[in-house]
Amino acid sequence: MLGKAIRGIGGFLKTHAVVIWLALSMGAASAYAADAIPAPSAMPWWGFPLALFVTSFLLGIVAVPSGVGGGVLFVPIVGGFFPFHLDFVRGAGLLVALASALAAGPSLLRGGLASLRLALPLAVLASASAIAGAMVGLAIPANIVQIALGGTILGIVLLMATAKKSEFPEVAAPDSLSSALAMNGIFHDAARGQNINWQVHRTKTGLALFLCIGFLAGLFGMGAGWANVPVLNLLMGAPLKVSAGTSSFILTLVDSSAAWIYMNKGAVLAIVTVPSVIGMMLGATIGARLLHVLKASVVRKMVISLLLFAGVRALLKGLGIWV
Amino acid sequence: MEKDTSHISPEQQRYAFLLLIGSRLGLAILVASFLAYVFGLIPAHVPLDQMAQLWSLPLNEYLQKTNTPTGWHWLSLANKGDIANLIGIAILCGSSLICLLSVIPTYARRGDKVYVALCILAIAVQLLAASGILSVGH
Numbered sequence: 001m002l003g004k005a006i007r008g009i010g011g012f013l014k015t016h017a018v019v020i021w022l023a024l025s026m027g028a029a030s031a032y033a034a035d036a037i038p039a040p041s042a043m044p045w046w047g048f049p050l051a052l053f054v055t056s057f058l059l060g061i062v063a064v065p066s067g068v069g070g071g072v073l074f075v076p077i078v079g080g081f082f083p084f085h086l087d088f089v090r091g092a093g094l095l096v097a098l099a100s101a102l103a104a105g106p107s108l109l110r111g112g113l114a115s116l117r118l119a120l121p122l123a124v125l126a127s128a129s130a131i132a133g134a135m136v137g138l139a140i141p142a143n144i145v146q147i148a149l150g151g152t153i154l155g156i157v158l159l160m161a162t163a164k165k166s167e168f169p170e171v172a173a174p175d176s177l178s179s180a181l182a183m184n185g186i187f188h189d190a191a192r193g194q195n196i197n198w199q200v201h202r203t204k205t206g207l208a209l210f211l212c213i214g215f216l217a218g219l220f221g222m223g224a225g226w227a228n229v230p231v232l233n234l235l236m237g238a239p240l241k242v243s244a245g246t247s248s249f250i251l252t253l254v255d256s257s258a259a260w261i262y263m264n265k266g267a268v269l270a271i272v273t274v275p276s277v278i279g280m281m282l283g284a285t286i287g288a289r290l291l292h293v294l295k296a297s298v299v300r301k302m303v304i305s306l307l308l309f310a311g312v313r314a315l316l317k318g319l320g321i322w323v
Numbered sequence: 324m325e326k327d328t329s330h331i332s333p334e335q336q337r338y339a340f341l342l343l344i345g346s347r348l349g350l351a352i353l354v355a356s357f358l359a360y361v362f363g364l365i366p367a368h369v370p371l372d373q374m375a376q377l378w379s380l381p382l383n384e385y386l387q388k389t390n391t392p393t394g395w396h397w398l399s400l401a402n403k404g405d406i407a408n409l410i411g412i413a414i415l416c417g418s419s420l421i422c423l424l425s426v427i428p429t430y431a432r433r434g435d436k437v438y439v440a441l442c443i444l445a446i447a448v449q450l451l452a453a454s455g456i457l458s459v460g461h
Contacts, residue, residue, distance in 0.1 A: 045371050087382040098415060102346035109339035110328065116335045120441045128448045135457055142381065181437060186330040195330060253445060256416040260452035263412060266386045266393045270408035271374050274357040
């Protein structure tokens with residue numbers, strides 16, 4: 001019965017993808033209108049948290065089939081179109097990304113799609129720099145963060161639109177550092193029905209890039225899967241599935257270290273954070289079940305256009321052009 | 324047929340098990356405390372009907388107006404509905420610590436000094452972030 005209901009929802013989403021996109025945009029636009037003309041008494045206190053829950057739920061649905069983390073969608077869209085201050089949105093964004101990573105982490109580790117050995121060296125550096133990013137983000141004026149966020153989101157749009165993926169990159173020989181750290185493993189590819197041995201190279205460059213990625217994650221309160229996966233897959237040569245799984249696991253350490261900073265500073269508001277976390281997790285559960293029903297390329301294009309809109313909005317908001 | 328997990332190291336399986344427990348516990352406490360907060364079962368430090376005028380303020384202004392403590396001082400207000408939500412959030416943020424601690428003995432027994440050091444370093448980074456020492460503001 002549940003399966004039937006989900007298939008029904010899937011069919012609806014498939015035929016109404018444009019309507020959902022419009023609903024997300026209109027939800028965002030109405031939130032923006034409320035932001036532009038503050039009218040605190042016009043809406044009961046629960047209005048925006050409810051809108052936030054619905055928005056996070058819809059973002060959760062599209063996040064999985066489009067292959068991006070919920071955090072990267074959440075911060076620019078909620079930060080650009082809801083009345084919450086960007087500090088609270090970034091605090092919530094980190095918790096959204098952390099909760100999603102924690103929900104997936106255990107099964108990824110048990111199934112061998114995430115590698116503890118591969119993740120640990122990268123996560124140590126990235127979580128240390130995420131602390132620095134969070135501290136910088138909370139120390140500089142919000143409009144500067146908005147401008148940088150807008151620029152970064154537009155960069156992500158470009159990356160999403162152009163980046164290639166390699167299911168099994170060829171690594172002729174591991175480099176000396178990855179050999180010393182034994183950053184290799186075996187994962188079971190269910191599609192092929194066989195165990196695949198993997199190893200990585202260009203470890204030093206990978207470590208340097210993870211230092212930057214962690215900083216950005218802390219600065220903007222976004223999960224960093226959009227950057228982790230290309231570095232692990234295209235640069236270091238880990239298989240795509242191991243890259244995606246390990247990326248998600250790395251976020252459990254990176255986002256938690258940055259989230260502690262936001263929490264200690266008082267930038268985690270329950271009324272903003274909890275509806276977002278629950279909405280995103282429920283949406284992601286539906287999204288994962290709809291993977292076989294929805295056309296991933298269509299959802300991906302929809303998400304890219306939504307991010308483009310949110311990135312431009314963040315940039316213009318930060319520059320004071322579209323406040 | 325049971326899935327073959329022989330290629331997955333025991334420390335990775337232990338890490339996964341403890342992460343599952345920690346994240347589920349944190350999420351359950353978070354949802355329960357949030358429901359108690361929004362349904363008014365526990366009085367809030369900042370009343371819900373005032374939040375709409377406060378959540379758009381810059382962080383420091385919000386903290387000043389609401390007299391909300393920073394660092395670990397929130398523990399003294401953990402009996403308030405809104406602040407109580409931080410318990411679940413702290414468990415979610417801290418759930419990796421016990422997992423990292425649990426894998427150190429395995430690496431140590433194997434003589435894998437580099438990974439023992441990496442785990443200790445990862446724990447130190449998490450503890451530094453959690454400590455509240457690193458206080459900054461706009």
